[in-house]
Amino acid sequence: MTAVIRPSTLKGTIPAPPSKSAAHRALICAALSKGPAGAAPISESNDMLATCAVLEAFGFPSSRKGQSIAFGPNRPTQPVFPCRESGSTLRFLLPVAAALGIEGEFTGEGRLPDRPLEPLLSLMKSHGSSFSADRLPFHLSGKLTSGLFELPGNISSQFISGLLFALPLLEGTSEIHITSPLQSAGYVELTTQALTQAGIKIEKIPEGFRIPGSQQYQPILLSVEGDWSGGAFWICAGALSGKIAVIGLNLASAQGDKAIISILQEMGASVSIKKDTVIVTPSPLHGCRIDAGPIPDLIPILAVTAAYAQGDTEFYNAARLRLKESDRLSVTAEMLRALGGNVEEFEDKLIVHGGSPLHGGTVNGANDHRIVMSAAVAACCCKEPVTISDAQSVSKSYPDFFEALKKLGGDCDVF
Structure with a gap:
């Protein structure tokens, strides 16, 4: 699809x-x-x-x-x-x-x-x-x-x-x-x-x-508690696009991807928390260094976020990403380049040079659900439309993703 x-x-x-x-x-x-x-x-x-x-x-x-x-x-x-x-x-x-x-x-x-x-x-x-x-x-x-x-x-x-x-x-x-x-x-x-x-x-x-x-x-x-990995797409979208509230998240969760909150705060994002709800509004972002080891599933959407931050963001200790549904380290770099981003790929790290808006283009989804969902969030912030292959791969973890995107105001067709 x-x-x-x-x-x-x-x-x-x-x-x-x-x-x-x-x-x-x-x-x-x-x-x-x-x-x-x-x-x-x-x-x-x-x-x-x-x-x-x-x-x-x-x-x-x-x-x-x-x-x-x-x-x-x-x-x-x-x-x-x-x-x-x-x-x-x-x-x-x-x-x-x-x-x-x-x-x-x-x-x-x-x-x-x-x-x-x-x-x-x-x-x-x-x-x-x-x-x-x-x-x-x-x-x-x-x-x-x-x-x-x-x-x-x-x-x-x-x-x-x-x-x-x-x-x-x-x-x-x-x-x-x-x-x-x-x-x-x-x-x-x-x-x-x-x-x-x-x-x-x-x-x-x-x-x-x-x-x-x-x-x-x-x-x-x-x-079963709410998913910080899935919620991270909307949390990052809130930092880039418009005010978004993600409900049903356990702030005391042992899920490693709860780190999305502290990482975005380090990048300068405006984040507030009320009970089980995380509220994010756009604000100027800046780059930082991020240890990918404990949070490999967050790297694609954080790389998109980093493209809109001033300065460089380094994702280190990232070799394990090559063993995911795709070579996720390489495919994340390819995704950003396809959209007009500036990124350097190394054996075990990525450096995203931020500060320039992504313009749009065609992204290879690589049959990787997290690449497709990250590219979809990036597309909403691009200057031109974005075409993403392998859109059906979102069914691996988040089959309702595109319906949720539309609910938040996304303009998309899946066929």
Whole structure:
């Protein structure tokens, strides 16, 4: 699909979409409990559909009523686990399947087969699991055993979260030792919070975590908070276009992308907070240095924001962006250049030279939902219309994105 977006002023009030990060965790905790359990609100994004499909293949059938997902009595497992393009689905549920002794073929689409799974696979192999290949698709067999799991903290926190979901199901106590500073600590905290709500005991130790075995997930209806990653598009739009209020955000959230507030404030944005609402109005912005390590999903929309700030903005510690749905570091630079921006790309950083308005053009969406949504916000501030390819990719995380854009005054056609 293609989106054509014409210059317009975005303003108004918009609810944040349900958090994709929190929803994955809530669905897994609900499915693993014995008894009626569920989660809400859950969007109909492709990643949510992937997690529900794999859980159903594991034998945990679900039903949807509005934005609520409920899990019913267990059924026999199916032999294929379709993760689509969802890295969270794969990395969270691979250890869970092994802990439950479920065997079958994991599959993926798009760039998912190319995204890294080490050192998770090696750790699982050393604790009883076998894989028919080192990349998707592969067949999983063998039952995971408890013990010591060591892994660095500067890789995907999803590996740690996947083990945290799985290890309580095993016989015997396990420990996760994190051998270097943990980059995405907020997302691990989001996992431990969901586990605590589901009655799972996780002990924080100096090396990482101690997880007692033979635990039982408790039936619960988990509430899914608003998504800071999705809300960030409108928060940044408020700094660039017109006054925008984003409602339904938890200011005490462990989501790492809550950092959008402090980053924009450092850039000079006018931000106010009232209970669960973030209100942003346009004001002069200036560049700064931003550590991309803890917030890789924010970099495309922050790069757009930086293009309108005076001076340079450096996004450093950004190598992990190359392993997303696209080579997100390179594609972000290409997006800005296509719109008339001035950006330098390095192996692990971007420098955006701001201060010149973007003029418009044609953007390759690269089948990356965050690139498409960032380009759409940029387009509203451009001098000329912008055409964006792969507009359907927003369905990965925010299927209602273009409807929300129109609600705020965006002038767009998607076909």
